Amino acid sequence: MFHWLEKHPFFFAVGVFVTIAFAGLIEIVPNFAEASRPSIGTKPYTTLELAGRHVYIKNSCNACHSQLIRPFKAETDRYGDYSLSGEYAYDRPFLWGSKRTGPDLMRVGNYRTTDWHENHMRDPRSVVPGSIMPAYAWLFENSADVDTAYAEQVTVRDFFSVPYNQEIPMKDGSKETVVLADTLAGAQASALEEAKLVAADMKDKSVQDAVSAGQIPEIVALIAYMNSLK
Amino acid sequence: MNKLTLWGIIFAVLMLGLTWLSIGGSKGGLNDDIVNMLAVAGAIALVVISVFVVIKYVRQMQNDTATGKLADKNWDGIGEYKNELPAGWAFIFLGTMVWGMWYFLVGYPVNAYSQIGEYNQDTAAHNAKFEAKYANMDGTALVDMGEAVFLAECKVCHGLTADGIDGKAANLNQRLEAVVVKNVLVNGSNNKLLGFEFPMPTGTDLGLSASDIDEISAYIGNGLNGNEPAMFGVCAGCHGAQGEGLDGVGPQLNGFNNTLVTNILTYGKKGAIGTMPKFADRLNAKQIEAASAYVTSLSK
Amino acid sequence: MENRPLEYDYTVAKMFMLTTVLLGIVGMLVGVILAWQLAFPSVNTILGSGVAEYTNFSRLRPLHTDAVIFGFTLSGIWATWYYVGQRVLKVSMAESKVLMFLGKLHFWLYLVGVVAVVVSLLLGITTSKEYAEFEWPIDIAIVIVWVIWGLSLFGLIGMRREKSLYISIWYYIATFLGIAMLYLFNNMEIPTYFASGGIGAWWHSVSMYSGTNDALVQWWYGHNAVAFGFTVPIVAMIYYFLPKESGQAVFSYKLSLLSFWGLMFVYLWAGGHHLLFSTVPDWMQTMSSVFSVILILPSWGSAINMLLTMKGEWQQVASSPLIKFMVLASTFYMFSTLEGPIQAIKSVNAIAHFTDWIVGHVHDGTLGWVAFMIMAALFHMAPRVFKREIYSKSLMNTQFWIQTLGVVLYFTSMWIAGITQGMMWRAHDEFGNLAYSFIDTVTVLHPYYTIRAVGGTLYLIGMFLFAWNMYKTMTAGRRVEENELQNASPMAA
Numbered sequence A: 001m002f003h004w005l006e007k008h009p010f011f012f013a014v015g016v017f018v019t020i021a022f023a024g025l026i027e028i029v030p031n032f033a034e035a036s037r038p039s040i041g042t043k044p045y046t047t048l049e050l051a052g053r054h055v056y057i058k059n060s061c062n063a064c065h066s067q068l069i070r071p072f073k074a075e076t077d078r079y080g081d082y083s084l085s086g087e088y089a090y091d092r093p094f095l096w097g098s099k100r101t102g103p104d105l106m107r108v109g110n111y112r113t114t115d116w117h118e119n120h121m122r123d124p125r126s127v128v129p130g131s132i133m134p135a136y137a138w139l140f141e142n143s144a145d146v147d148t149a150y151a152e153q154v155t156v157r158d159f160f161s162v163p164y165n166q167e168i169p170m171k172d173g174s175k176e177t178v179v180l181a182d183t184l185a186g187a188q189a190s191a192l193e194e195a196k197l198v199a200a201d202m203k204d205k206s207v208q209d210a211v212s213a214g215q216i217p218e219i220v221a222l223i224a225y226m227n228s229l230k
Numbered sequence B: 001m002n003k004l005t006l007w008g009i010i011f012a013v014l015m016l017g018l019t020w021l022s023i024g025g026s027k028g029g030l031n032d033d034i035v036n037m038l039a040v041a042g043a044i045a046l047v048v049i050s051v052f053v054v055i056k057y058v059r060q061m062q063n064d065t066a067t068g069k070l071a072d073k074n075w076d077g078i079g080e081y082k083n084e085l086p087a088g089w090a091f092i093f094l095g096t097m098v099w100g101m102w103y104f105l106v107g108y109p110v111n112a113y114s115q116i117g118e119y120n121q122d123t124a125a126h127n128a129k130f131e132a133k134y135a136n137m138d139g140t141a142l143v144d145m146g147e148a149v150f151l152a153e154c155k156v157c158h159g160l161t162a163d164g165i166d167g168k169a170a171n172l173n174q175r176l177e178a179v180v181v182k183n184v185l186v187n188g189s190n191n192k193l194l195g196f197e198f199p200m201p202t203g204t205d206l207g208l209s210a211s212d213i214d215e216i217s218a219y220i221g222n223g224l225n226g227n228e229p230a231m232f233g234v235c236a237g238c239h240g241a242q243g244e245g246l247d248g249v250g251p252q253l254n255g256f257n258n259t260l261v262t263n264i265l266t267y268g269k270k271g272a273i274g275t276m277p278k279f280a281d282r283l284n285a286k287q288i289e290a291a292s293a294y295v296t297s298l299s300k
Numbered sequence C: 001m002e003n004r005p006l007e008y009d010y011t012v013a014k015m016f017m018l019t020t021v022l023l024g025i026v027g028m029l030v031g032v033i034l035a036w037q038l039a040f041p042s043v044n045t046i047l048g049s050g051v052a053e054y055t056n057f058s059r060l061r062p063l064h065t066d067a068v069i070f071g072f073t074l075s076g077i078w079a080t081w082y083y084v085g086q087r088v089l090k091v092s093m094a095e096s097k098v099l100m101f102l103g104k105l106h107f108w109l110y111l112v113g114v115v116a117v118v119v120s121l122l123l124g125i126t127t128s129k130e131y132a133e134f135e136w137p138i139d140i141a142i143v144i145v146w147v148i149w150g151l152s153l154f155g156l157i158g159m160r161r162e163k164s165l166y167i168s169i170w171y172y173i174a175t176f177l178g179i180a181m182l183y184l185f186n187n188m189e190i191p192t193y194f195a196s197g198g199i200g201a202w203w204h205s206v207s208m209y210s211g212t213n214d215a216l217v218q219w220w221y222g223h224n225a226v227a228f229g230f231t232v233p234i235v236a237m238i239y240y241f242l243p244k245e246s247g248q249a250v251f252s253y254k255l256s257l258l259s260f261w262g263l264m265f266v267y268l269w270a271g272g273h274h275l276l277f278s279t280v281p282d283w284m285q286t287m288s289s290v291f292s293v294i295l296i297l298p299s300w301g302s303a304i305n306m307l308l309t310m311k312g313e314w315q316q317v318a319s320s321p322l323i324k325f326m327v328l329a330s331t332f333y334m335f336s337t338l339e340g341p342i343q344a345i346k347s348v349n350a351i352a353h354f355t356d357w358i359v360g361h362v363h364d365g366t367l368g369w370v371a372f373m374i375m376a377a378l379f380h381m382a383p384r385v386f387k388r389e390i391y392s393k394s395l396m397n398t399q400f401w402i403q404t405l406g407v408v409l410y411f412t413s414m415w416i417a418g419i420t421q422g423m424m425w426r427a428h429d430e431f432g433n434l435a436y437s438f439i440d441t442v443t444v445l446h447p448y449y450t451i452r453a454v455g456g457t458l459y460l461i462g463m464f465l466f467a468w469n470m471y472k473t474m475t476a477g478r479r480v481e482e483n484e485l486q487n488a489s490p491m492a493a
Ligand code: HEM
Pocket: A098, C130, C222, C226, C230, C231, C270, C273, C274, C292, C293, C295, C296, C299, C333, C336, C337, C338, C339, C340, C341, C343, C344, C345, C349, C352, C353, C354, C358, C361, C362, C364, C365, C366, C369, C370
């Protein structure tokens, strides 16, 4: 049979394809069938948080930071509860990472704060001597791309039924709603409101001035995103 | 001995030595941790098997000769022997397949193993091991434990020596800095420092002038040393004559105590310097107690 | 025609040889920069803090991986395909104008793709998925390039005179099919600009899959991209170049056969070992561990087949640096395909995952196996495509030893760094608290990061020697006749 296949490239190729394709089916399909449902308390990202997530991706923070807490005592001690599948329901793409040059950030919003991030992102070694994380000074200059974040929100709402403007059950039994504006202008305005709250806890004068003037520096969006990681 | 065998052994010894070094790098070495042991066993197996196998084939290159029946065909001059499979290889291949089936169907039957189940067991065992120890831990042992907690959890903000890294977080070698006091007097404070909602009135509410506020802030920032400002009496009503605090009325201002720090760790604290996150979910009660003991010990 | 040797046309092979060398140097130069950045963070602002946005570790890292994978390795695969394919199929590209055109189109479109990738990654345009960072416009370009390769691959096969396909061809076919399937499914994404009616950046897209599902597809891709990018096509190379250069017949057809089909079957099941202890179902994790262990054998099959092909030929190994490269490549192949399965065992992965031990594994595979084999292939090809003798054998020897030392420094330092770090993360002190804050586990790695950087620098120096040797071969090597090119490549002392 193999000698025959080796003389008939078409059938050879079909044979190879079948051999490599069906493992994929068995590996991937069952989990898809069980489409990942959001956990109680998992909310879609707001416009500003999503813009911050884009800043995170743009700078490949995932090259050094994971967002996946494995069920080991040492990890839950260090980072908090182990991850659940449903907590990632709105993560497109997933950002688990594969290398922890720096610590996991899955729940960093629980134990780091705006002003700390501000110091740390501008100059990691000023707060953590010996850190090898790059300083991200340009995040204080560049403006976040709120428009693209809004475009993505609209896309996931329309294609994947992500529940914006719907009541979402929280762990304590209450309900919360993540608002998605009807228009781009509306989204820009609500992102700015959110940015003002973050900037209020920051020390950098130029950031505060920028936000007052209606701009959103990347650092503000990024911090909003990191604070949302809980 | 053959030169290559020698190199092989040198290499193996080097790698094993490095592995040994890595273990030494961790407090307590293997730490009785089965995962550590298996990982190291894996590393050793990797080195030993690789060296052994490579030496085997090098030997064949050195001493053996190519034999077998050549196939009729050749491609661009490349021929092929019709040799049988190397027996060892075929045997191990079959073996791993059988093992794989067994592992999946019998050894770890689908769904009979759960990583979360394993986690729960590990955590329970860990907690049980330390609960007994915690029961009668106090005094310097508690402060030592607190220092360990501090070094693992707090030093990224407060610095190795708890000096607050140039004003980036609170300097814990002293209770209050003047800026913090001033901020509280200007804006009030409601950080549940007493363990429940009870705000600190603003200076205006207390009838202080701007210069009173400056004076009092400087005084408290100086550890309540120097001349007591005239208006300090207003504060003493709630915080005690020496700022030693009054239970359930006002927190201590001239130093730390267990309740105060525990409340800060439980609820977090937002002030002039920045925001201190809460640690209630990350640390257990004993760890919080220990951290408090350590912080309290710093300014003494 | 039957009685005289075919005049093979190596135009396209030469073009891809050039990009192999060039992108190899670029990719590894970036790798070396990364390594120094982790040892000394001030290297992040090496060109001034004004441009640190483009020179810092995290912006450059995807550039490194994509430059060495889609630049260096892929160019190497194609350079050898456009060489080996003609020879073992006994058909010249010159025989078909269409194939020549497709081949050149393949190269030039690829080059456009490379430029687009470099620019977009430097600008931070990425989807974040490892080894699949490109946004949708580049995905489309890649699919087009791939289809063109497919046409020229199957076109050449269709015209062949040699009816039966040589082993290398099996592997090239598998490379083509494997990557095509993986790449398509992992890059299913919706361009948000169009979906939202024209808002935001036109190149931005959002993944069709979310969370755990996204991870599953990504590592089904990521793992098998290693299979069909770093293993299958490199095996294709060694099956041609080692027997050819040494003049030895392949040890066993049966072993070739079983290794090939075994590899095809087993590889695909093992992708879950990148997701151990994550939120994918337990049974899937167990399955991937099992298949990873079974995978040792089909992998080793090819390596053993090659080592046994050299049975009794030690004098060749000793005297020819070209053969040394290939023999060492197959031993590193064995090493990394034993290391991988060991790291895939759940308890070992609990330590190894997320640490530098994985990075060590990656580089004993890529530096010791992939890059060694590609360079050996190019060395063998050079005299045949340029009709000149290899410029300097002693330079080759020097390169071999410098680079071997480089790899050894690289993976030994990462071995120790990874195990140290993994154990420190897990350690509890006598009070039951974490023994180390994260930063403690970073600062202890400094010496190992430095050693790795030195090792990487040595390897890069070897790359420069390689490039120089190739250049001089092309321009200044002694001209050789067809009859000098049967087996062992001619090389000047
Ligand atoms: C039997 C064969 C192999 C097995 C079972 C295997 C297994 C593994 C495992 C378990 C990991 C670590 C996953 C993690 O914990 O993050 C890994 C990572 C990796 N391996 Fe292998 N490996 C094999 C061969 C190879 C070879 C030959 C190469 C390359 C030449 C290679 C390249 C890689 C790369 C690039 C990664 C890193 C993936 C990432 O970005 O996280 N592997 N492999």
